[in-house]
Amino acid sequence: MAGITLEKGKRIYNSGQPMTAFHLITKGKVLVEYPGGTYQLGKGDVIGVCELCSEIHFLGYSALEETVILTYRFNGMEALDELLQKHPDVARLFLVSLFHQINILLELSFSSEMNCTGLHQNLMDDYAKYTSLCSRYHIQPQELEGLAEISAHMGGDTADMWLNSYYVGLQHIYSSTGVDSKSFMLEPGVSLGMLRKGSLDFRRTFTVLEEQMNYCSNIAGYYFSSSGNDLFEFFTSLYNRLGQNSEDSGALLNDIDRIIKQFENDPSLNKTRVSSRINAFRNSLSSASSERLDTETADDGASAAIMQKLAGSLDTILGFSDFDAEKGNSFREHVAAYRDLEDKTSTEDFAVRLRRQITDEFYALYTSIFKASLNAASIPVPVKMFLYFGYVDEELAGAANCATLYDLACGMEDQSSLGVYTLYHWLLAILNGDKSPSRNEFDEDYTDYLHKQKAGHHITAAQFTELEKDPMSKVAFEMENLFPQVNKMTCGRVTTFCPLFASDNVLKDLKPSFVTTTQAHRALEKIKSIDYSAFYRESMDYDNMEIMGKETIHLEFLPDIILMPNVGIRGVMWQEIEGKKRNSPGRMFFSIFHMEDLSTTMVRLAGEFRWEMCKRIQSSRWNDVSERSLTSEYFDYIQFYRKNQELSAEAKERIRNSLQRAKNSFKEMFVRDYIIWILFEGAGSPRLNKVARRILLTYCPFPAELAATMEQNPIYTEVMSRQKVLRGQRLHHLNTFRQKLRNSGTPVPDTLEAEFAYVQGKV
Secondary structure (H helix, E strand, C coil): CCCEEECCCCEEECCCCECCEEEEEEECCEEEEECCEEEEECCCCEECHHHCCCCECCCEEEECCCEEEEEEECCCHHHHHHHHHHCHHHHHHHHHHHHHHHHHHHHHHHHHHHHHHHHHHHHHHHHHHHHHHHHHCCCCCCCCCCHHHCCCCCCCCCCCHHHHHHHHHHHHHHHCCCHHHHHHHCCHHHHHHHHHHHHHHHHHHHHHHHHHHHHHHHHHHHHCCCCCCCHHHHHHHHHHHHCCCCCCHHHHHHHHHHHHHHHCCCCCCCHHHHHHHHHHHHHCCHHHHHHHHHHHHHHHHHHHHHHHHCCCHHHHHHHHCCCCHHHHHHHHHHHHHHHHCCCCCCCCHHHHHHHHHHHHHHHHHHHHHHHHHHCCCCCCHHHHHHHHHCCCCHHHHCHHHHHHHHHHHHHCCCCHHHCEEEHHHHHHHHHCCCCCCCCCCCCCCHHHHHHHHHHCCCCCHHHHHHHHHCHHHHHHHHHHHCHHHHHHHHHCCCCCCCCCCCHHHCCCCHHHHECCHHHHHHHHHHHHCCCCCCCEEEEECHHHHHHHCCCEEEEECCCEEEEEEEEECCEEEEECCECCECCCCCEEEEEEEECCCHHHHHHHHHHHHHHHHHHHHHHHHCCCCCCCCHHHHHHHHHHCHHHCCCCCHHHHHHHHHHHHHCCCCHHHHHHHHHHHHHHCHHHCCCCCCHHHHHHHHHHCCCCHHHHHHHCCCHHHHHHHHHHHHHHHHHHHHHHHHHHHHHHCCCCCCHHHHHHHHHHHCCC
């Protein structure tokens, strides 16, 4: 088959053109355009293979350099099936290129998701900063039109994380020349099925990416709008009004520069109009440029001083550990190779192998350094940065990030008494017996695991007794079973994960994304301000059993929050209780540098916690509607929504679509509704249907003050009236019990008074 030569810049396809052929690239490079960005194809890739199940191209293609292609006509699935049967090697090329492109798009989608949440947080922060400065200088702030209508990006339609590892694995299988891949090639039906499934997954990921880009485009409009009523105008006008000598002008100019860098080349904006406005502002800054240069020089000097202190960080870290020379040299070589990678998320075999080697060595090194820190008189700052952030190398981290990490590590304090832990302090809490190890992926706690080992004759009865009391063995259990999994999960990039701190993973400023105890508590308080009973458990009053008897009370157990040493985008609700103790805090994990909106992520985890906690309490009857509970009623609602006469046809269609997006997971459906309940319904913006609202209002009630406000809205009146009756009955019972204690001269326990407050929603 003769190749066709395309000259540099040649337009191959535009989005919307008919899908009539595949083109195998034998030489050169092709630029692929998708909403909001591009990626490249090279030798061995196939143009159009990702659009197999579409009648038209939804991507654009053009030659980046002189390119040679081989053309395969596409006349339908039957013709393609015939081609694959006759030419198994063509099937291999098609599949490898398809898997390669899917992985590219999945990575882009995960990065885009992170960008969406970061943009919303920046938007809120920037407008709050503007209004705060206006208030400080007694200036009437301008109103940003439509700001109340934009909500945080909830990531509801994010591509499945498991798809990435699935297609990376397939890419490796089909790229190899081993027996396994050859046996697959002998089954053309499998090849065609893989191509069809892959193209459908690609299209779904493309749709997710398209929606994310639309969201980003919407946010960009608040900074540069066609009307000029935008944040760029607000900030620049305020800067001009304050003048260059104001104490806030420097910070304000930094914010303006950040906005310019972020949106100057945004494809969703009118480039000519944006450039004109930016240039007009820059032309007015001639006298300020020298002052700004002085500031930047001072900042560069401070960064240089810190970089000097951190020179040879990896040697310091390895020297602190008990790694032998061979292991240390191996880790050095692998870190250097990773640092030199042009694409650190590459799915090529050598890159995947390198990341795997680094990961294994990193966790072994972390264990070694943790043990060494226990007896050290002092811990060097680079070692602290390793323990808290996964930092190993100053060049890999970058000068600006090093300065931030250094300052944070020097000021880091143990906040475990407030329920927020770095991983290092969490391991110390386990070592000291303050916390028990987490359950492993098989839902076994430490004692269960030891029993299993003993039953399997892997350990003796004597070893069981010894290990059950050995604190370092408990730490090792946590390090082996939880750390690697959760570190990868919170990072968000499962298949291209590397535990080393690298500047390539930092997509926004580090300082705002650093999770502080204050931020974590504020996120929890936001949830409790809508769903006050979220973290309460029904319990017996064991401290006052002689007085209270079998009278139940509610106790609050806020979750432990553990910060993993990485830069990431996801939170993980690992377990709802500690071990088998029902009256104990759950465990939520976040990246220590959380690139998404922390409050929104916390709401999602609280929804997961609500669901899992109810399942644990209800046990095998969690979905039995004869025993009323949050999970049983919600399960019944989703299972039989088609027959529910309270729901309109439109509401049923929305449920059907939502269930499809949730991959038929009832838990995921509930979590999404819970997010809406906290972020919108609790703010007076009804979004749920009447059945879902009734369930949420029954089991996740508003606190008293908010309930009094919401009761004025007719859509809440009926359900809240029924709740008031039930609450009144409970209060009457408690009051009778309290009066009985007083009449007998028995002191009323504080827990009983606290139960009054809980029932009234005044906790």
